[in-house]
Amino acid sequence: MKFAHLSDTHLGYRQYGLIEREDDFYNVFNEIVDKIIDERVDFVIHSGDLFEIAKPSPNALLIFQEGLMKIKESGIPFFAIAGNHDTILRQNALPPQILFKKLGLTLISPNNPIVNSSFLRENDIFIGGTPYISKSQTPLLKSLLNDLSKKSEGFSKRILVAHQGIDKYIPFDYELEISDIPTSFNYYAMGHVHNRIIDDFGQGKLVYPGSTEIWRSNEAIDYKKNGKGFYIVDTSENDAENRFDVDPINIELPREFISKNIEYGKLDSELNSLGSYISSLNNKPILNITIEKGNFNTSDVYKKLNNILSKITLMFRPTFRNEELIIEERYIKDNTSLEPKDLLVESLKSFDNEDISNLAVDLLGSLSKDKFEDSQKIADLFYEEYFGQYETEFKKIMKQESKNKKDDKNKLNSKNKSHSKNKSNNENKSNHKNINNNNSNENIKDSDEKFKQTTIDFK
Numbered sequence: 001m002k003f004a005h006l007s008d009t010h011l012g013y014r015q016y017g018l019i020e021r022e023d024d025f026y027n028v029f030n031e032i033v034d035k036i037i038d039e040r041v042d043f044v045i046h047s048g049d050l051f052e053i054a055k056p057s058p059n060a061l062l063i064f065q066e067g068l069m070k071i072k073e074s075g076i077p078f079f080a081i082a083g084n085h086d087t088i089l090r091q092n093a094l095p096p097q098i099l100f101k102k103l104g105l106t107l108i109s110p111n112n113p114i115v116n117s118s119f120l121r122e123n124d125i126f127i128g129g130t131p132y133i134s135k136s137q138t139p140l141l142k143s144l145l146n147d148l149s150k151k152s153e154g155f156s157k158r159i160l161v162a163h164q165g166i167d168k169y170i171p172f173d174y175e176l177e178i179s180d181i182p183t184s185f186n187y188y189a190m191g192h193v194h195n196r197i198i199d200d201f202g203q204g205k206l207v208y209p210g211s212t213e214i215w216r217s218n219e220a221i222d223y224k225k226n227g228k229g230f231y232i233v234d235t236s237e238n239d240a241e242n243r244f245d246v247d248p249i250n251i252e253l254p255r256e257f258i259s260k261n262i263e264y265g266k267l268d269s270e271l272n273s274l275g276s277y278i279s280s281l282n283n284k285p286i287l288n289i290t291i292e293k294g295n296f297n298t299s300d301v302y303k304k305l306n307n308i309l310s311k312i313t314l315m316f317r318p319t320f321r322n323e324e325l326i327i328e329e330r331y332i333k334d335n336t337s338l339e340p341k342d343l344l345v346e347s348l349k350s351f352d353n354e355d356i357s358n359l360a361v362d363l364l365g366s367l368s369k370d371k372f373e374d375s376q377k378i379a380d381l382f383y384e385e386y387f388g389q390y391e392t393e394f395k396k397i398m399k400q401e402s403k404n405k406k407d408d409k410n411k412l413n414s415k416n417k418s419h420s421k422n423k424s425n426n427e428n429k430s431n432h433k434n435i436n437n438n439n440s441n442e443n444i445k446d447s448d449e450k451f452k453q454t455t456i457d458f459k
């Protein structure tokens with residue numbers, strides 16, 4: 001028996017605002033669908049971020065619908081979880097995958113964490129999983145994983161599906177430490193990390209198939225090294241330790257991402273050879289070009305680059321390492337594009353919280369289109385999500401605080417005027433004491449933690 005494992009297809013992503021890039025993501029997906037059918041797999045697992053956003057465009061939905069229909073017509077079941085991109089902040093909101101239930105997609109959700117199919121039962125296979133769960137809810141995530149581990153007991157083949165970061169693979173952006181994960185499964189069908197990873201873990205293999213297209217330009221490095229595509233997992237040819245056999249199926253991406261540093265002194269000759277290399281390519285590439293060393297007039301160099309490169313690249317993204325621009329470079333780094341969205345996310349990095357960046361990006365989107373009602377709704381939902389449950393506690397504290405102030409005032413009034421310098425100190429101390437006494441300081445801390453926990457480099 002064998003299955004296909006893929007993830008992070010991000011359908012509908014219009015990278016750099018370019019429709020050609022949106023099409024690239026679709027073309028790669030279509031190619032993957034054909035290969036899945038060629039491989040005659042018994043089922044497919046998609047580990048989240050099927051779509052770029054939780055409310056995909058009709059185009060993105062249509063591309064997926066067509067692909068899924070082909071897979072269904074070949075008699076192949078499709079199991080999926082929602083990733084962080086497929087999830088709306090609001091609780092109980094449905095991910096777009098739910099639309100495709102009648103076309104053969106089984107959504108693994110909090111309500112249906114286990115896939116119930118006669119084929120799986122006949123072959124003694126357990127598939128269980130959870131949609132993406134944010135870092136502030138790691139205790140919930142851990143207990144769900146442990147429940148699934150218990151429920152998988154007694155099955156001969158046990159598969160866990162999840163869309164999370166693990167500290168071992170992304171040390172600065174994870175929800176799970178590797179030691180949090182139950183070791184009882186034979187296959188960990190992971191999503192979220194965009195590089196390809198195959199590791200031995202627990203009683204089998206832990207696998208991130210990675211993104212199917214280059215979603216951030218720095219993913220080009222892993223593409224060159226490990227390729228992109230999906231995995232075919234063969235469960236019948238186990239080795240002595242019952243580890244499944246995992247084979248990569250590579251897809252050649254339609255467009256190159258080129259990263260080039262050029263010294264200003266060699267600008268003309270380097271541009272010449274770069275130009276002839278680009279002319280040899282089938283499709284116009286995305287070019288990240290850095291001009292460095294030496295003093296030069298940025299706008300003159302930009303004009304020259306634009307003359308030569310604008311026609312032969314789909315997009316070129318220049319960086320100028322000129323002493324005059326050092327201050328700007330603090331904001332515009334190598335892997336950051338000039339899109340307002342990216343700059344906004346970059347400038348909010350200190351919050352270290354993906355939800356805040358998402359909020360800002362959402363608000364930018366709606367406010368820049370004068371959609372004030374939508375903006376209000378977005379802000380209200382965010383407030384509700386973060387503070388709804390703490391509101392009562394806050395009110396209590398505020399009430400207590402105003403009472404303290406009154407008390408302090410009364411005390412002060414009864415004292416000599418020369419002591420008034422200490423007023424604010426006394427006030428602070430007594431406030432702290434009261435907050436501790438009514439035990440709500442932990443709740444405040446939790447809501448504070450929520451802001452700090454999730455990291456911004458979301459995938």
Ligand SMILES: [Mn+2]
Pocket residue numbers: 008049083085192194211459
């Ligand atoms: Mn992703």
